[in-house]
Amino acid sequence: MLQSTIIVIGNGMVGYKFCEKLVSKTSNFNLIVFGEEPRHAYDRVHLSEYFNGKTADDLYMSSHSWYEQNNITLHLGDPVNEIDRENKTVHSLKGLTLNYDYLVLATGSAPFVPDIPGIEKDGVFVYRTIEDLELIKAYASKSRSGTVIGGGLLGLEAAKALIDLGIQETHVVEFAPRLMPRQIDDAGSNMLQSKLKQLNVNIHLNKSTSVIEGEGAVSSLKFNDNTELFTDMLIISAGIRPRDELAKLSGLETGIRGGITVNECMQTSDPAIYAIGECALYNGMIYGLVAPGYDMAEVAVSKILNTGKTFNGFDMSTKLKLIGVDVASFGDAFITEPDCRTVVFEDSHKGVYKRINISSDGKQLLGGILIGDASAYNMLLQTVNNKIVLPPDPEDMILGTRGAGESNAGAGVMSLPDEALICSCEAVTKGDIYSAVCNDGVTDIAGMKKCTKAGTGCGGCVPLVKDLIAGTMKANGQYVKNVICEHFDYSRQELFDLVKMDKVKNYDLVLDHFGKGDGCEVCKPVVAGILSSLWNDVIVKQDTIQDSNDRFLANIQKGGTYSVVPRIPGGEITPDKLIVIGQVAKKYGLYTKITGGQRIDLFGAHVGDLPLIWEELIVAGFESGHAYGKALRTVKSCVGSTWCRFGLHDSVSFAIEVEDRYKGIRSPHKLKGGVSGCIRECAEAQAKDFGIIATEKGWNVYVCGNGGSKPQHAQLIAADVDKETCIKYLDRFLMFYIKTADPLTRTATWLNKMEGGIAYLKNVVVNDSLGIGALLEDEMQGLVNTYHCEWKEVVENPQLRKRFNHFINVDEKDPSVKFETMRGQVKANW
């Protein structure tokens, strides 16, 4: 069968989305894409994150091989410069001439650059592509001040980029009397302006630039009111213009102020040619957001496949974080009295402004504006779009319920109708999400993204989607049980108790007694951890149920080598031991680095060298540091009263005592501790799972802190206690955590999920409200008494040692391991 050919001109977000939607429905077309930029489609919406550590790779919409995998021919860096409509062919810059049956213009838009004298000077940029960003980045390195012309959404994004690039003095110049004139009102603009001022962004409103001054490069801007602003660089962000030049050249109908005219099926005046995204003009309007562009892509695919979806305009409500400030505008944001009733809330201290417009009969929400706190946005937008009848006190929607009543946020989402559009980028409704949970077994946001694509566009709906997943599961009675995996119908806590009661000591028996099937990579390490927390046997005796790190008692790294971390309790180490670490590292060619936990990590060890390395370390008095295990890592300490003139007590000695007490104990996740000698807190004990801080009268005990991706301070459970009491509380706390937490749950998350929170935990640990204090202490003492260094066991046991080889049939190291050199040390060549 001869395939029809679709040619897509433009490989931006919308052009990409067209391809994605088409290939997900059919492979009956020969699909060819032309892109002007040298890169394949990337996420322009999150462009400013390029300055925030994200790389071009992070921004790509797909891998490069995706096009090949889906039989799409991609011509990059090759714009189409002519369309021959009569013969249905296109000609590209590089000289390709190709036939099409359907042609899709997804040419997007270009920044509008006003004709100001001096605009051609060096140091003047636009803000659209990764290449633009690279030019800005290079120039910013020698600039002190930077200015953006344009106080709209993109202009403020550009100002954020300047701040991220370390520009000390940032200005935004806007022609209109307010910022973001299309989205927010004067009062909202004032609030936004004062928030931005706190962040060192200077706003100049009512300013029309008459000339850009400077010799060769920009040095200042002159305005119509004869004022002047000195600046080292300038970004123009004065709006966008649809890229319709190719359409015009081909005689397609375009609008007076630009844009390719399309009908409700996205067809241009030539029915074989479609236009989608920012280049398309529908009903006299250009849609400069990504969600309507995606919708247009879907409509064009639908028309080509004859499935009957049409484009009927698009809700331009929007929520963003601009330079760290929430800004949202939804529905009819500007309607004023007497056509409606307006409720306004303003808190200039916190920088919050909220406005809602309500129909005159008080029954419908028409629209509104949120500055500084847009947490209510999703719910308010749903209320507008689904015409939900308002409660008698509609102001509660922006003020929250006041008085004694319990807040009932969850009920709100669940009361939405099934057709409520939740993810507008991917057109996913509440009904779709409900069905994904009930019929496809989706239980989390990652699964939902895979199943429905909800939340994969701008990401703004993610909190709402999460609430809907949780709400639906709860309604189905699903949420009650938190099972480990398909092989065990129990939570970790339940299985822990069962294994303990029946005194089961190996994985296969646990599976026979309480599970089904053959196990998997989820339940094996969970059971291994439980067995270890209960019986504290040498873990490598059941090596194949351990996660790889626990199986080889080292941390697997890029390239397949391992890292070795000897225990250095409290961070205290003798010069002799330091020398041994250096000698061992040199002998086995290891990279060395000081860790965040006050010890030394040695990277790049071949699996076969691990027992040899440890043999030498053990002779020198080292023990395993359990850096590979869900176990105590380190107890960090400051130098304390032994040396520090501020130190109240000897924090190092206490840290060593605590680290030695809990070392080797397996837990649901890793554990970290800290001991500080005074309130200056140099050991950062309040960022640890347990922290101890010296006071004039004794020690303060903190629990459930965390660093990592969601930092959380530890909370005080006991003040001014002596060492013995401190240890007693920690024994109870840790054992309670080990027995009850879900797998891979740090203490902070465990506490956050605990009903009753810190007050409850404190009651259990300090007041012994459950009457299990003595039991927990006994169980902990049992673990302390059975401590062994796992590496010592391996080094001394030839059977166990044999397991540490890459190959079992030849005596060779893995030849695929390669290193290169960096700053005088090895680095994985990967």
Place this chain on the structure above:
Amino acid sequence: METTIALQWILACYADDVPENGGACIKHGDEQIAIYNFKRRGEWYATQNLCPHKQQMALSRGMIGSSGETCEPKVACPFHKKTFSLLTGACLTGDECNIKTYPVKVDEGRVYIGIM
């Protein structure tokens, strides 16, 4: 015309070199092959040792188990927990990367792998 490709059985290792319910790696020429002793099911499997996801020589160090109604035997790469069917080599975690599998037979404590 029918073409048959001769399967050549090579002696890979001794059965007790491979840990129970786990894997180990052998070298055959320049190839690295992972062998799995699925003791719980009384089955043996062999696959390429390279995980195609991030090109790491690691599958023999992964945990094995089963998945779904049919109890499909599988191995999980220790790096990012991509799982692969030990029967077909298909990636079970939704990615488009499959691995090569080899027939295995065990005779008198010796493990043989069939190489094309």
